[in-house]
Amino acid sequence: MSEKKVLITMKVTPEERELFKQKADEAGLTLTDFIKSLVLEKKVKYQKVVKVDDRLLRELNAWGNNLNQIARKINQDEKIDILPLLLEIKENLDEIKNSYVS
DSSP states (O other): OOOOOOOOOOOOHHHHHHHHHHHHHHHTTTHHHHHHHHHOOOOOOOOOOOOOOOHHHHHHHHHHHHHHHHHHHHTTTOOOOOHEEEEEEEEHHHHHHHHHHO
16 A cells, blocks of 8 residues: 655745756756755756757857868868868857857
């Protein structure tokens, strides 16, 4: 026979609740499981979740493709003037960085 579950209620501010929820999400746990882990002194493993702007991802992907094309041409022994291409890529990456980093 299973034990009866007991409901525990506590009052927190909306900001505290949001912080609890955020930390639980980072750990990949439900709010209940997260709080139980803290109270019962179980080690909580956080999952690092990085949110990336879709536009930034597309821009970086496009530049990665350009680099791959350059590498392919070099590997095929094609004669290309690589320095201007690399400088252009660097300038564009600097522009992208500056638009995303304050």
